[in-house]
Amino acid sequence: MIIYKTEAEVALMKQSATLVSKTLTAVANVLQPGMTTLEIDKLCAEFVQDHKAIPSFYNYRGYPHHICASVNDVVVHGFPDNVPLKEGDIVSIDMGVILNGWHGDHAYTFILGEVSEEILRLVKVTKESLYKGIEKAIAGNRVGDISYAIQEHTERRNGYGVVRELVGHGLGRSLHEDPQVPNYGKRGDGKKMKENMVLAIEPMINMGTKDVYTESDGWTVKTRDGKPSVHFEHDVCVKRNKALILSDYSIIEAAEQANPHLNTSYYTAAVAAQ
Template identity: 40%
Template sequence: MIEVKTPAEVAKMRVAGRVVAEIHEVLRDAVVPGATPNDLDGIARRELTDRGATSNFLGYGGFPATVCVSVNDVVVHGIPNDVPFESGDIVSLDFGAVVDGWHGDAAVTLPVGPVPGEVAALLRDCDDALWAGIAAMSAGKRLREIGTAVEKLVRSRGSYGLVEEYGGHGIGTAMHQDPHVMNYRTRARGPKLTMGMCLAVEPMITMGTAGTHTLSDDWTVKTDDGSLAAHFEHSVAITPDGPLVLTALDGGAGRLDALGVATPRGLAE
């Protein structure tokens, strides 16, 4: 069942989304050579407490941390450890928060210091794919148009592997809700997008093949061929005035304006 939110509930989700966006900014500054994934987890825990929020990752299915930290060939669900980041690494941070029972969820992949041009392109292209998917979110369209937009962008940029085993999801009073949001085009149209639907869109691409496997910890997902992977995500509400990116500080206005997509301004504050 797809949970449809009222405007007042979307406003509450925006509060949770801003907490996620603010803490992502703090974590971004902490991704430096010598820092460890456990350092980031400690920061995330402190920042959640300071904002009166709780973690929707800690304890979820037994996950032991507040943030997934996935380094280099880890696609998603990396468990924090004490291995320091090195210059040239790339680090994916998947992080969420709960405020007054409403969830926010977002992910970003960051370079640790300078990285080669093709690695910087991997990150840029995955981020652009996320925004292409968000730009396709308007009332009256079908769910598959999100995945179609993501895949079209990815395929236009090179021979990346587009991970299909994992995707986005509905979000609201729980972190993971219906519907599943695929990152590739499908024959099935999926449900019609309606005002009040809130979806997390999260493409994952690799510099090699798309195959992945899960380690014995039952969480860490790596690329089969050892290639680098990128992961970007935002939680988005469909409103009468366009998509509202709940987990972006500006509500997504900057990126979506550049794509010619109208966005609501009131809730973006």
């Protein structure tokens, strides 16, 4: 069942989403080679708790950490660990909070230092595809319109693998609500979107094959061919003419660009999508 929100509830959800963005900004301020993802996990947990909120991933269906930290060929649900990050790693941080009873949940991929042009393009195209999906999140369209826009930009235009097993979702008082939002599909398919449906739209895009597998821990999802994967996610409220993005990448990007250890060169036209 799809749960539509009131304007007051959307405003509360924006606060939750913005707290996730502020937490990811705190990560962007300090992220560098030599750090461990367990250190990032601790930073995020403390930041959220200091802001009187609850890290929503911790113990969710038994998940043992506060964030998902997915490095290189890990698609999603990577466990934070004590392995120092190194130059050339790409690190996706996915996390959620509960604030005033409402969930915020989104993700951002960071690049540590110098990487190949190929990886820069993958990050750029995946991030672009998120916004192409969001453009379709307007009342009267169908969920498949979002799915098609993401797949068109990543798979059809750029030859990347679009993960099938994992999808975006509705968001509200529960971390996962209806409807599911796949990153592949046909225009005109799926549920018709109405105003104040809140969605977590999250392309998970692989450089190589779309095929993935889950490790023995029951959580960590990796690419089948060992090539890197990128994950971006926004919280979005469906509106009549233009979707309202509840989360805020601008503060993350400002911190990212100010951190000399993080690579933002994909922002330039030099690595534009083909």
